[in-house]
Amino acid sequence: MSDEKNVHTFTISQIADELDISTRTIRFYEEKGLIKPGRTAGNQRIYTPRNKARLKLILRGKRFGFSLDEISEMIGMADTDMDELAQIEKSLYFGEAKLKEIQDRKKELSLLEQDILATRKKLLQRFRELKHTATTNNKKENM
Amino acid sequence: MSDEKNVHTFTISQIADELDISTRTIRFYEEKGLIKPGRTAGNQRIYTPRNKARLKLILRGKRFGFSLDEISEMIGMADTDMDELAQIEKSLYFGEAKLKEIQDRKKELSLLEQDILATRKKLLQRFRELKHTATTNNKKENM
DNA sequence: TTTATAATTAACGTTTACGTAAACTATATG
DNA sequence: CATATAGTTTACGTAAACGTTAATTATAAA
Numbered sequence: 001m002s003d004e005k006n007v008h009t010f011t012i013s014q015i016a017d018e019l020d021i022s023t024r025t026i027r028f029y030e031e032k033g034l035i036k037p038g039r040t041a042g043n044q045r046i047y048t049p050r051n052k053a054r055l056k057l058i059l060r061g062k063r064f065g066f067s068l069d070e071i072s073e074m075i076g077m078a079d080t081d082m083d084e085l086a087q088i089e090k091s092l093y094f095g096e097a098k099l100k101e102i103q104d105r106k107k108e109l110s111l112l113e114q115d116i117l118a119t120r121k122k123l124l125q126r127f128r129e130l131k132h133t134a135t136t137n138n139k140k141e142n143m
Numbered sequence: 144m145s146d147e148k149n150v151h152t153f154t155i156s157q158i159a160d161e162l163d164i165s166t167r168t169i170r171f172y173e174e175k176g177l178i179k180p181g182r183t184a185g186n187q188r189i190y191t192p193r194n195k196a197r198l199k200l201i202l203r204g205k206r207f208g209f210s211l212d213e214i215s216e217m218i219g220m221a222d223t224d225m226d227e228l229a230q231i232e233k234s235l236y237f238g239e240a241k242l243k244e245i246q247d248r249k250k251e252l253s254l255l256e257q258d259i260l261a262t263r264k265k266l267l268q269r270f271r272e273l274k275h276t277a278t279t280n281n282k283k284e285n286m
Numbered sequence: 287t288t289t290a291t292a293a294t295t296a297a298c299g300t301t302t303a304c305g306t307a308a309a310c311t312a313t314a315t316g
Numbered sequence: 317c318a319t320a321t322a323g324t325t326t327a328c329g330t331a332a333a334c335g336t337t338a339a340t341t342a343t344a345a346a
């Protein structure tokens with residue numbers, strides 16, 4: 001009994017189902033160098049939990065409007081040569097920048113929230129005006 | 144002296160400069176029904192501060208990955224017939240949904256932040272390892 | 287009033303992020 | 317082992333969100 005890859009792995013469709021994306025999407029991310037799953041003897045992709053976590057991270061970035069290019073800068077290209085100092089320094093540098101962006105987005109998120117609340121307030125105001133008019137008219141009609 | 148439109152207005156390129164977008168983008172948003180500026184006698188677009196504010200709102204939504212279609216649902220189509228109860232109710236309904244989304248995004252934003260911080264930690268770890276190795280090697284070489 | 291800028295419409299082009307179909311191979315199952 | 321099911325590559329298709337001419341008209345400046 002060798003302990004070779006004892007971690008349970010997943011097929012592409014298992015991942016797709018779980019993350020609610022298409023297999024095409026997963027392969028597309030691989031094409032772009034964002035993930036790098038292993039292969040079976042028969043050349044089929046196998047995903048480790050680590051691969052899955054990375055995909056989740058990518059999807060999280062997407063939900064914030066980051067482009068795939070930005071995301072790859074953010075989390076680093078597929079673990080190809082993550083071992084050179086220069087590469088690491090670059091990633092660190094980018095990470096800092098992205099952290100700042102996230103701070104900004106947090107602020108903007110609040111602004112957006114305020115905008116929506118303000119809009120809602122106006123709408124409710126208008127809504128009541130209209131209802132009042134309608135009520136008034138109804139009363140007239142009922143007299 | 145009539146008080147006709149005493150508010151200072153802007154040309155399309157003034158708006159473009161100020162909001163740092165292209166005139167094409169502004170016209171495109173108009174095509175999609177998101178804004179509805181006035182026109183001069185010579186058929187050129189004129190933007191009121193209100194129009195400008197609306198554009199800012201659109202851009203804010205964009206920064207959060209909302210599509211233009213979603214944004215138009217969010218802030219209501221160009222003030223054409225914003226006066227029917229049904230329309231207002233729909234907008235209110237959407238507003239609530241979007242507020243919830245914003246709550247979710249706030250949470251995810253923190254998660255993304257944590258991910259980046261975790262990545263940074265690992266990178267720094269690896270960084271130090273490499274530097275140590277380099278130092279060790281140098282010491283050997285210098286002996 | 288001429289002329290340099292700026293704006294308008296129309297239409298085709300481009301990038302991103304996948305969708306979809308075809309032709310083929312691997313794997314699972316009765 | 318036959319065959320249904322799942323996975324692979326290749327390649328063309330597509331929607332969204334503008335970019336980029338081009339041809340024409342307005343407006344501002346000298």
